Amino acid sequence: MKDYILINGTVYDPETRRLEKRDIAVSGGVIADARTVADKPGTEVFDLREAVITPGLIDMHCHIYPMCGVMDKTRTLPTIDGEAHMFSNGVTTAVDAGTCGCRDFFDFKERFIDHSKLRILAFVNIAYGGMADLATELEPENFFPDTAAAIAREIPEVVGIKTAHYHVGRPFDERHPAWASVEAAVTAGELAAKPVMADVQPYLPGRSYEELILKKLRSGDIHTHVYAQQFPILDKKGKVQDFMWQARKRGVVFDLGHGAGSFWFRNAVPAFDQGFCPDTLSTDLYLDNINGPVFGLLNVMSKYLNIGMPLEEVLYRTTARPAEILGRKELASIKPGSTADLAVLNIREGKFGFSDSGHARMDGDKMLECSLTIRNGEIVYNPMALGMPDWKNAPQSYWKAPGVIKL
Ligand SMILES: [Zn+2]
Structure with missing residues (x-):
């Protein structure tokens, strides 16, 4: 199981019910202190400056x-x-x-x-x-x-x-x-x-x-x-x-x-x-x-x-x-030691329509989408290919992504 550190994102803390800029780390399947995980060899770093990170x-x-x-x-x-x-x-x-x-x-x-x-x-x-x-x-x-x-x-x-x-x-x-x-x-x-x-x-x-x-x-x-x-x-x-x-x-x-x-x-x-x-x-x-x-x-x-x-x-x-x-x-919970269930969300801005169950429409300008889901410390949904090397640099066989991958 890999360790991850999600940096520069806006984190939703369910205890304070607030959004705040902070890093959050995952180690051994649980939420960990970002400072201790940052120096561990092999830790993957995701730069999520445009994103909101929430408990799953x-x-x-x-x-x-x-x-x-x-x-x-x-x-x-x-x-x-x-x-x-x-x-x-x-x-x-x-x-x-x-x-x-x-x-x-x-x-x-x-x-x-x-x-x-x-x-x-x-x-x-x-x-x-x-x-x-x-x-x-x-x-x-x-x-x-x-x-x-x-x-x-x-x-x-x-x-x-x-x-x-x-x-x-x-x-x-x-x-x-x-x-x-x-x-x-x-x-x-x-x-x-x-x-x-x-x-x-x-x-x-x-x-x-x-x-x-x-x-x-x-x-x-x-x-x-x-x-x-x-x-x-x-x-x-x-x-x-x-x-x-x-x-x-x-x-x-x-x-x-x-x-x-x-x-x-x-x-x-x-x-x-x-x-x-x-x-x-x-x-x-x-x-x-x-x-x-x-x-x-x-x-x-x-x-x-x-x-x-x-x-x-x-x-x-x-x-x-x-x-x-x-x-x-x-x-x-995102307290250290909690099961690492996390969702990374982005808010798209534009013109959107939304339907209800009564065939009525509401116009809007914001749409949430998911760019990463972690369940029990494992990446289970990754449409942005976070952590993967550019294909031009990927080795023919086993590969491992180095460095910071920007969203
Ligand atoms: Zn039902």
């Missing part, structure tokens, strides 16, 4: 476990390849939001989580088949709080319980109480001492959004898709509803969860202008939205940069804040 980004909501042919039997649906789709966005920790229930969780762990260079964490679905077997999300007989909680306690990569899609295609009745999935998820969350992430369609008879965020969810629980068209976060005059502020005050967390259908500028921008920001920016990435309107976490972050959120706040909501909500503060 955390995508709080995506879908990785395969949903093979269950929702649409004509094709394989539609989750992402974690490493292929996340490292290029500077993401080193991806959180699968309930694709998998307790029935398949060991398969998820053994075939994907344990073999991925990307750190994969997950909310286990309260329905035993998860979204991979969507029909199980509709029937309370498939909710097993004890088993979900046991998995959440025993498997270190499980960060909470997910409930979603308990609404499709039929009214509530005695066998299908309106809050069955949320209540089962909260029971599991209490047993496991972990948060619940809820994707709940509001305003079906017997179930309102206010009740979800003011009564059903606990402090630390997460409502995802907060800026979707269907959530009445603004009143008829466009003012952020009082119950949103009340819910935030009682500790409910609001996740963006962009997705193909869940982020509307028409809700998000007026809310931002009134000071109501998402706790976490996340993609809800799956294959059907990866070519738009989501593209990846950097596109979601760029939307907020152009809406007017300062870069420090955009980075806070994709590093320190999700780490805190997940109870894993160490995931967003």
Whole structure:
């Protein structure tokens, strides 16, 4: 494993939530003191004077476990390849939001989580088949709080319980109480001492959004898709509803969860202008939205940069804040000794357009792009060929890059 020192960049420190000019070093897979690494023979030096260096980004909501042919039997649906789709966005920790229930969780762990260079964490679905077997999300007989909680306690990569899609295609009745999935998820969350992430369609008879965020969810629980068209976060005059502020005050967390259908500028921008920001920016990435309107976490972050959120706040909501909500503060650390997960970002300036999930466009002049991702001390994404010698000087066989390589 090589040692690296990244010099002259602007570093985002999640402890101070500030950007500052400083060097940062990686040695033996962990963050190291730049002064001690600088003199070590063989250390690679990257001059990153135009770049911002941040702890590796955390995508709080995506879908990785395969949903093979269950929702649409004509094709394989539609989750992402974690490493292929996340490292290029500077993401080193991806959180699968309930694709998998307790029935398949060991398969998820053994075939994907344990073999991925990307750190994969997950909310286990309260329905035993998860979204991979969507029909199980509709029937309370498939909710097993004890088993979900046991998995959440025993498997270190499980960060909470997910409930979603308990609404499709039929009214509530005695066998299908309106809050069955949320209540089962909260029971599991209490047993496991972990948060619940809820994707709940509001305003079906017997179930309102206010009740979800003011009564059903606990402090630390997460409502995802907060800026979707269907959530009445603004009143008829466009003012952020009082119950949103009340819910935030009682500790409910609001996740963006962009997705193909869940982020509307028409809700998000007026809310931002009134000071109501998402706790976490996340993609809800799956294959059907990866070519738009989501593209990846950097596109979601760029939307907020152009809406007017300062870069420090955009980075806070994709590093320190999700780490805190997940109870894993160490995931967003650049202290010496921390796991070396880093992303190097550049801000392009020009004319750009951004799309939401409601076929609307926002113009902007800034776009984030990733020029290097380091995961666990290893370079895993390197589109600028940093550290490599010019091909004219490269030896025919083994080569090693000397000196400072400028970005
Ligand atoms: Zn999702």
